[in-house]
Amino acid sequence: MSKVKVFRLAYVDFYSKNADIMVEYYTNAMGYRISEEVDGITYLSNALDHHNIVITPSDKKGIRRYGYQLDGKLTLEEVQEQLHVLGINSIIKVDVKPAISRLIELQDPAGNTLELFTEMDQTNVGFGISGVVPHKLGHVAFYAKNFQNTIEFYRDALGFDFTDKIGESFANFLTCNTEHHVLNIVASDETRLHHIAFQLKDASHQYASSDILAKQGYPILWGPSRHTAGHNIATYHYDPEQNVVELYTDMDIFIPELGIFEPRPWHEELPLKPKVWESLSAWGTEFVLDLAKV
Ligand SMILES: [Fe+2]
Incomplete structure (x- = not known):
């Protein structure tokens, strides 16, 4: 059986004390586009993925979670089993956020919360036409x-x-x-x-x-x-x-x-x-x- 393999960093979810200003920065300065707003949380895309940046209003700033895409050779249950063998606890979550219907939530030893997934819905917002617009x-x-x-x-x-x-x-x-x-x-x-x-x-x-x-x-x-x-x-x-x-x-x-x-x-x-x-x-x-x- 294949081993668990992450192959890209897909998104970063920020806690934000000034969510409106952070969203303005990501849209006006960085050239990202809003793909969806749900429960006060703003999902921003750089062309194809439903989200690459997430802004979550909070009374603190910092990282809420990091999202990594798996190579898809294993089911989430198989990934979870391999993590379990290494002594790593994780939870499979279903329909808890837009665009990613199933994900594995876990913490790394530093205490960061990670979401591992195999598929994210795509969006048609495209690349921005003003601002930095990174690749x-x-x-x-x-x-x-x-x-x-x-x-x-x-x-x-x-x-x-x-x-x-x-x-x-x-x-x-x-x-x-x-x-x-x-x-x-x-x-x-x-x-x-x-x-x-x-x-x-x-x-x-x-x-x-x-x-x-x-x-x-x-x-x-x-x-x-x-x-x-x-x-x-x-x-x-x-x-x-x-x-x-x-x-x-x-x-x-x-x-x-x-x-x-x-x-x-x-x-x-x-x-x-x-x-x-x-x-x-x-x-x-x-x-x-x-x-x-x-
Ligand atoms: Fe760097």
Whole structure:
């Protein structure tokens, strides 16, 4: 029987103290479109999926849950059984939210709530025609308590591959597809979002996005610069609730069959394999955004 395999991050569901302003940010600045509003919760799409961003009104901010799509080779009952064998409790939920009729709800060792599903209804809202309009939601980075157990959970239970580290225990990068990272797990004594990241089409899109964001009151906090781990060219800004948002392009492509990244002219060594990096920027750009204080 196949092993449990997640293959993409499909959506992030935010708690929001100022839901109207967050929805305005995602529609006007980021170019997402509202696909549905149910019970005060807003579901936003970037073209095809019913939702990639969810804004849930609350008296707190932060992450409510992360949604990952499974490869569909196993039924949810079979996935649940494999998780159970690894000592991981989960619940199958039916008709509890729009567009995903059946899902598995569970918690990772850091305490994040995850939803695993095989099918999401599609929408016809299409890509936005103004704002940033990224290609897609690409990755999340979060501070994690129990971070070693959390890394093992994503690798052993959900089928992620380990790619790079920055420092021996600072940032830990994992992927569930060919992109350098879908997850970045940062060692901490508490669990909370570090940043959420969206993929752009190219460097010119990055410049245009910075203009759009600045004009709408979202200044760039760091970048553009090329990271070491992943080699993505990145900029960072705050959303209206000071969640850090990264826009990136040019991320390394992982070839799991070879255990290397596709060669690029800017790679420090060839072939480039998963490794431990000492710094954040391949260009020597000082990282002045102190995420620990966010
Ligand atoms: Fe990132």
